[in-house]
Amino acid sequence: MPPLLEVRDLVKYFPVYSRGIFRKKIVGNVHAVDRISFTVNERETVGLVGESGCGKTTTGKLILYLEKPSSGQILFDGKDVVQTFSKGSKEEQLKLRRSMQMVFQNPYASLDPRMTVYDIISEPFKIHRHVPSNEWKDRVYKLLEMVGLEPYHAERYPHEFSGGQRQRICIARALAVEPRFIIADEPVSSLDVSIRAQILNLIMELQEKLGMSYLYISHDLSSVRQISQRVIVMYLGEIVEQAPTAKLFDNPVHPYTRALMSAVPIPDPKRKMNVIILPGEVPSPINPPPGCRFHPRCQYADQKCKEEKPSFSQVDVDHFVSCHYWHKFV
Amino acid sequence: MNLLEIENLKTYFFTEAGVVKAVDDVTLSVERGCTVGLVGESGSGKSVTAQSVLRIVPRPGKIIGGKILFNGEDLLLKKEEEMRKYRGKKISLIFQDPTSSLNPLFTIGSQLADIVIEHEKLKKDEALDRVVKALRIVKLPDPEHAIYQYPHQFSGGMKQRICIARALLLNPELLFADEPTTNLDVTIQAQIIALLKDLQREFGMTLVMITHDMGIVAEMCKYVVVLYAGNVMESGSIEEIFERPHPYTEALLKAVPRLDETRKLISIPGNIPNLIDPPSGCRFHPRCQYAIDVCKERKPPLEDVGNSHFISCHRWRELQGGR
Numbered sequence: 001m002p003p004l005l006e007v008r009d010l011v012k013y014f015p016v017y018s019r020g021i022f023r024k025k026i027v028g029n030v031h032a033v034d035r036i037s038f039t040v041n042e043r044e045t046v047g048l049v050g051e052s053g054c055g056k057t058t059t060g061k062l063i064l065y066l067e068k069p070s071s072g073q074i075l076f077d078g079k080d081v082v083q084t085f086s087k088g089s090k091e092e093q094l095k096l097r098r099s100m101q102m103v104f105q106n107p108y109a110s111l112d113p114r115m116t117v118y119d120i121i122s123e124p125f126k127i128h129r130h131v132p133s134n135e136w137k138d139r140v141y142k143l144l145e146m147v148g149l150e151p152y153h154a155e156r157y158p159h160e161f162s163g164g165q166r167q168r169i170c171i172a173r174a175l176a177v178e179p180r181f182i183i184a185d186e187p188v189s190s191l192d193v194s195i196r197a198q199i200l201n202l203i204m205e206l207q208e209k210l211g212m213s214y215l216y217i218s219h220d221l222s223s224v225r226q227i228s229q230r231v232i233v234m235y236l237g238e239i240v241e242q243a244p245t246a247k248l249f250d251n252p253v254h255p256y257t258r259a260l261m262s263a264v265p266i267p268d269p270k271r272k273m274n275v276i277i278l279p280g281e282v283p284s285p286i287n288p289p290p291g292c293r294f295h296p297r298c299q300y301a302d303q304k305c306k307e308e309k310p311s312f313s314q315v316d317v318d319h320f321v322s323c324h325y326w327h328k329f330v
Numbered sequence: 331m332n333l334l335e336i337e338n339l340k341t342y343f344f345t346e347a348g349v350v351k352a353v354d355d356v357t358l359s360v361e362r363g364c365t366v367g368l369v370g371e372s373g374s375g376k377s378v379t380a381q382s383v384l385r386i387v388p389r390p391g392k393i394i395g396g397k398i399l400f401n402g403e404d405l406l407l408k409k410e411e412e413m414r415k416y417r418g419k420k421i422s423l424i425f426q427d428p429t430s431s432l433n434p435l436f437t438i439g440s441q442l443a444d445i446v447i448e449h450e451k452l453k454k455d456e457a458l459d460r461v462v463k464a465l466r467i468v469k470l471p472d473p474e475h476a477i478y479q480y481p482h483q484f485s486g487g488m489k490q491r492i493c494i495a496r497a498l499l500l501n502p503e504l505l506f507a508d509e510p511t512t513n514l515d516v517t518i519q520a521q522i523i524a525l526l527k528d529l530q531r532e533f534g535m536t537l538v539m540i541t542h543d544m545g546i547v548a549e550m551c552k553y554v555v556v557l558y559a560g561n562v563m564e565s566g567s568i569e570e571i572f573e574r575p576h577p578y579t580e581a582l583l584k585a586v587p588r589l590d591e592t593r594k595l596i597s598i599p600g601n602i603p604n605l606i607d608p609p610s611g612c613r614f615h616p617r618c619q620y621a622i623d624v625c626k627e628r629k630p631p632l633e634d635v636g637n638s639h640f641i642s643c644h645r646w647r648e649l650q651g652g653r
Contacts, residue, residue: 051515162601192371193542194617197585197597219515226587226595249589263520264589265545269568271590273549277524278517281485 002078003039004181004213005063010036010072012058016286028286032058034237035072040181045207045214047228047245049221049260053282055237056217060183063215064100076100076181098128101174105186107166111158117144117169118154124176143172146209148202164195171202175210185217200227221264225249230318233257236293237285243319253321253329256294292324300325331402333504333536334360334383339396341375341382348606352378352391354560357632360504360553365530365537367551367568369544373602374557376540380506384421385413400504419449422502426509428489432481438465439477442496449500464495468525487518494525501533508540523550544583548572559603559613562632566639574650576643578614612644620645 013029033055061067065085074081104110147168188196232242241254259276295301343350353375425431443457465473468491511519555565564576584596615625
């Protein structure tokens, strides 16, 4: 079966301008996303992890054409996303928008404070006209029920809700167009610890019920492990490793993935961490290091890593890594 | 004698909507030379507790009762001028957001040196020497040069190092770290945790780590105090708390995903209560799976259950028996 979403050599550069009195000059590019390729299958949750500035959110935005890719291809169900949004007819664009939705990180900023919950959730009906107006009310109630809210919540305004409830509203809004694919960008990181599990469980239940696919973007490896079937690790705009969840967590082979995992504190006093402390910080994406981008922080790096960019090697079925010396870690 | 003893502390916020009981009857103690975790979610009162100790609770907040004994002396009875000798010098604080706690208009050297000049009446160049030394302790690269730079020239992790250096400038006896790694990436968090552990070991510093992350607690702390909605749920050694937890702590541990295993997450129903009108009895009862009538009616006392483990729960003993 062909994948639902296929991303091929996706690139996004943001130009950096010098400040001048008369005109701006481009002095460089932020290499936000640099030639990444991956797929998301039907009914699958793919986790996209990395630290701030690694390009994970930009990737999500590019897929939905909220940012324009510099180059590369995005195929959704065989359809070219970039072509459709740049040259396609209005109808085609709407149709594609209906199949892909996003849930944002901050539920305090992504709901219009002047709209009631009813208005928020029914707005997609106005735009897409896929539900006759006499059924709107029932639909809104049904969506509210689906995300664990009550019908009487429909008449309220966002400020009357807590963070977790707001995130439920955001999810209901995304579901209103019956999408096949949802990008969830850090949907729980702004929520309290005791509320996170509620939302993570909801996201998983909805997938079982409705059968959509997710791209789950997060910096939190623990929640990625919980929710994803496959995981992609990004560093400085590039994919460094991807594998099915169990394989990645049991046997990470890229030195960056290994360091990242070792740095997560485990809530168990008997298991002391064995942290691989990475020296320094993520370098500037304006002038990314040559060769392997991770080499300045990698304890195993040698001359080859400085000069030659590693290509993807297959470690196992579906397990790919971009490192010259991955053999050492198997 | 413990370095810090807080007894029945009450800090309320008198807002227009009503009185918010942010810290309500909090009792805890911090042993000298230990790392103590103060754990709780937002609104649990963990930051307000730290602010109360330093008496820097923002308006409309007010400490309305209790005792804060530091080295046996009640800080709540001190005059404002006397308090200024404690802040920064004996008790210090690291904030969550390093960016907003450094002044963007002054160089690192000048804003840190000001503290030393104010408290120890040193000359500017002597003060700068002290700053360089402190920056070296927190492993900021090239401190001689860094003192002439401005905060925006540093990354988040480096700014947090500078904030830690600032907190250590006057060799405080007690250091509060209020979610010092929440805004940082995991790999940078690991660096900061390692740094704090080193400092604690080397200087025998007493550290109170305020956090919501049970992982950080397990990694760093010897003792833990668990707060929920302004009340202490339990306090005790790290082993005790993970082995025989309060129902709230237990629920919290089951609700967080773990890196080392996949399992079904058991979520805690409901939301964090509104502290203007907190639940009666035990404040956790509306969300507690073990709650019975008495939990609704009476507030459970903080009881010593052995091994210096203190628990505020009507049913804990009975539940332990059944386990």
